[in-house]
Amino acid sequence: MIDKSTRIAVIGGGLGGLTAAIALTQIARVRVTVFEQASQLGEVGAGVTVAPNAARVLDRLGVLEQIKQLGAVPDGHGVYLDAMGGMVTDAAWEDSAKHYQNIGMYRPDLIDALAQAVDSETVRLSHRLTSVEPLDSGVRLEFENGVDDVFDAVIGADGIHSVVRKAMGQDPEPVYSGYMVYRGVVDASRLPEDWPMISQVWMGNSRHFMCYPLQQRKLFNFVAGIPSDRPLNGPWSGPAEVSELAAEFAGNDWDPRLQHFIDLIDKTFWWGLFDHEPLSNWSQGPITLLGDAAHTMLPHQGQGVNQAIEDSMALATFLATTDGVSGIPEAFRRYTAVRMQRTAILQHGSRRAGAMFDAQHEFADLTKRDADIRVGRDFRRSAVFDYDAQKVAERALARFRKVQFA
Numbered sequence: 001m002i003d004k005s006t007r008i009a010v011i012g013g014g015l016g017g018l019t020a021a022i023a024l025t026q027i028a029r030v031r032v033t034v035f036e037q038a039s040q041l042g043e044v045g046a047g048v049t050v051a052p053n054a055a056r057v058l059d060r061l062g063v064l065e066q067i068k069q070l071g072a073v074p075d076g077h078g079v080y081l082d083a084m085g086g087m088v089t090d091a092a093w094e095d096s097a098k099h100y101q102n103i104g105m106y107r108p109d110l111i112d113a114l115a116q117a118v119d120s121e122t123v124r125l126s127h128r129l130t131s132v133e134p135l136d137s138g139v140r141l142e143f144e145n146g147v148d149d150v151f152d153a154v155i156g157a158d159g160i161h162s163v164v165r166k167a168m169g170q171d172p173e174p175v176y177s178g179y180m181v182y183r184g185v186v187d188a189s190r191l192p193e194d195w196p197m198i199s200q201v202w203m204g205n206s207r208h209f210m211c212y213p214l215q216q217r218k219l220f221n222f223v224a225g226i227p228s229d230r231p232l233n234g235p236w237s238g239p240a241e242v243s244e245l246a247a248e249f250a251g252n253d254w255d256p257r258l259q260h261f262i263d264l265i266d267k268t269f270w271w272g273l274f275d276h277e278p279l280s281n282w283s284q285g286p287i288t289l290l291g292d293a294a295h296t297m298l299p300h301q302g303q304g305v306n307q308a309i310e311d312s313m314a315l316a317t318f319l320a321t322t323d324g325v326s327g328i329p330e331a332f333r334r335y336t337a338v339r340m341q342r343t344a345i346l347q348h349g350s351r352r353a354g355a356m357f358d359a360q361h362e363f364a365d366l367t368k369r370d371a372d373i374r375v376g377r378d379f380r381r382s383a384v385f386d387y388d389a390q391k392v393a394e395r396a397l398a399r400f401r402k403v404q405f406a
């Protein structure tokens with residue numbers, strides 16, 4: 001078995017890397033070091049939803065209560081609305097057992113909650129990975145600050161531009177969706193008293209606007225998706241003018257309630273929306289990937305972080321039963337086989353959800369689009385929210401063992 005003498009490096013101290021550190025320490029009981037390029041752990045000042053499939057994992061890792069205290073559980077079902085605010089459908093933001101709900105989190109709060117569950121010795125800040133060299137036994141890592149060290153295994157949780165992935169010879173072209181989003185938060189005390197404490201999505205022709213509560217309902221997150229041919233060969237995000245955002249939803253064919261919400265926005269940022277085609281492989285010997293490094297997806301199903309959290313649990317489950325350090329490559333291959341299938345479906349599903357929200361391609365007919373949204377809501381609950389990453393990994397392990405001994 002592997003144990004505390006097994007040294008595993010996680011590259012990237014984002015939401016994925018920190019969850020991996022917690023899961024690997026608690027479940028695989030190995031010694032983890034997280035290397036983060038930034039001088040402090042942090043996240044953009046926007047929201048993220050912790051979905052039921054990830055809440056289940058975080059509960060088993062003992063951090064869900066803290067997260068709930070910092071976040072906001074909505075009052076009930078979310079709603080999909082047409083541009084004028086007419087109801088298209090409601091959607092249950094919970095699993096079928098009604099045990100786990102979507103939790104709206106201010107990203108800096110989520111990173112703090114995860115960081116608190118990690119031993120401070122575990123995280124090395126200001127360590128930007130520059131080189132990965134597989135050895136006969138283990139992997140040598142070099143950092144920009146001159147530090148180098150050898151680990152038994154390496155996990156790349158270093159985001160869409162992953163250095164670890166490049167070192168494995170996987171460098172997929174980012175695919176621009178043709179869309180950008182405006183993001184930010186609004187002070188909830190400025191909203192009308194009867195503003196519903198739920199998730200709302202307005203879907204017009206070729207653009208959409210989503211909002212939901214965060215931080216014990218003190219803040220409301222917003223994400224507005226707009227088609228854009230803004231040149232994206234420079235930075236992929238930056239500060240933006242609120243007046244530009246307001247102009248996208250102006251006029252008589254948008255809900256005045258939504259326009260009132262936009263009037264309350266003081267500050268916003270833009271992001272270009274990219275993903276990439278599913279990779280052909282995530283693992284090479286004792287090196288593997290997790291989160292956006294492995295499967296960047298569009299945000300339209302709110303599953304990027306949630307999949308990184310599922311990855312972490314699956315990876316720890318496969319590693320926990322590994323027969324010594326020499327068994328790590330096999331554990332990584334099994335992890336990859338199970339996770340690649342799941343995340344490829346969600347990468348494609350997120351593109352499809354974006355096309356639906358924005359009435360693109362086959363969803364240009366709004367009646368058909370609205371019918372598809374209603375079907376998608378039930379599919380999401382059973383296929384996405386009910387998924388138990390730990391159980392799926394355990395069942396796969398049992399199957400792999402049967403094949404091995406047959």
Ligand SMILES: Cc1cc2nc3c(=O)[nH]c(=O)nc-3n(C[C@H](O)[C@H](O)[C@H](O)COP(=O)(O)OP(=O)(O)OC[C@H]3O[C@@H](n4cnc5c(N)ncnc54)[C@H](O)[C@@H]3O)c2cc1C
Nearest residue numbers: 012014016037049129158159291292299302303304305306
């Ligand atoms: C508009 C928008 C809305 C979204 N909403 C949601 C949502 O509601 N729910 C959801 O689940 N997902 C959402 N996502 C997706 C989500 O943000 C990402 O999937 C998630 O942040 C990925 O986490 P990660 O830890 O894998 O990568 P990252 O967050 O990119 O973290 C990577 C970390 O690695 C570090 N790093 C990079 N290179 C190096 C290096 N060479 N050496 C050392 N460190 C390095 C970085 O500094 C960073 O800290 C959204 C995305 C967008 C754009």
